Amino acid sequence: MAGNSGPEFDHIFKLLLIGDSGVGKSSLLLRFTSDTFDDLSPTIGVDFKLKLVTLSGRRLKLTIWDTAGQERFRTLTSSYYRGAQGVILVYDVTRRDTFTDLSEVWLKEVELYSTNPDCIKMLVGNKVDKDAERVVSKQEGIAFARQYGCLFLECSAKTRANVQLCFEELVQKILDTPSLLADTKGVKKNLLRPEEPYNPQAAPGAGNCTC
Template sequence: MNNHQVQSNTSSNYDASFKILLIGDSGVGKSSLLLTFVSTCFDHLPPTIGVDFKIKLVTVGENKLKLTIWDTAGQEKFRTLTSSYYRGAQGIVLVYDVTRRETFTNLSDFWAKEVELYSTNQDCVKMLVGNKVDKDSERAVSREQGLGLAQQLGSLFIECSAKTRENVELCFQELVIKIMEVPSLLEEGSNIVKRNILKHKEEDSPPTGCCS
């Protein structure tokens, strides 16, 4: 992991653009995770209405990446609005609250099925996130249970806290690195591949001019 340092980057030029979707029940901290990742502050936010998204420019190794991170509403009345937002997502973050057991069971009973139903990328990388580990004394879902569900879903797994920032950067770092390791996803969002094709075409072209 040390070879894949993720750093913020403010340049408008990037090598690849990836779409990441945050899903899970209302109140699990999706918006707070996103805000903590893209800024330096933590706020107690009202429930998301419909969808919201933020853009984060990062550097992974030598590659500059543009992440468009979609934050979806977890309330049941907004769930039908989210189906179209699965389209084209290279990464999906499934979030639960470690202090609320029902938010964990709803991931396997509802949200994971939504991913299977609506995700258009078979190779899409999933990350299971147990949020609010700062409230460990109120924990209702063990780390082992989280790992077990992640294995069932074929997803990455991490526990974090949007409030203390614990593992928030690492969550998105591991997700992005995994996306970069999947050839179909890298090619889909990549300007790198296009540039390499153009470079090879230029190299294969006969030299012009008469100077020697």
């Protein structure tokens, strides 16, 4: 972290993955952070991973939070919206309910709990490798993104298609938004929850960090 020679990175960003259970949020995160694929079991509570990247000549530390999609965890995950510069809303292109829930559930949560009014939203349609089973068209995804002011990509955690690009486009948009760069300089912070003290009772799964 930060030593006598200065910080090892220029900015630290907090990103959040949200969406219904089973859409592949954890698989997307695993593919991005370690370039591996696993059809993972549902996340319990909240988990997170770290990723160091260099983009536009700046060294960035990304703390990426993977939230549970099940309704019983909603009161737990709501606190993790605070301070996030970017939110990735994930749906499964083979399950229409995961798409409709974006506007009926997840965007409402972003509006309710996000503390950054300029927080960048990225809409991601996952599992395009199952194109024969697709029920949500790319055109529908584009229209949704335009309506709600989101970036948009379709991807596949299984084949790695567009996964890297998804995170890079989101982070680049954050870098291009000056209001989101405040308080992101490379200094020592509590990575688990930068805005408030860590409460182990409030964060099951937070101890599963893969650095």
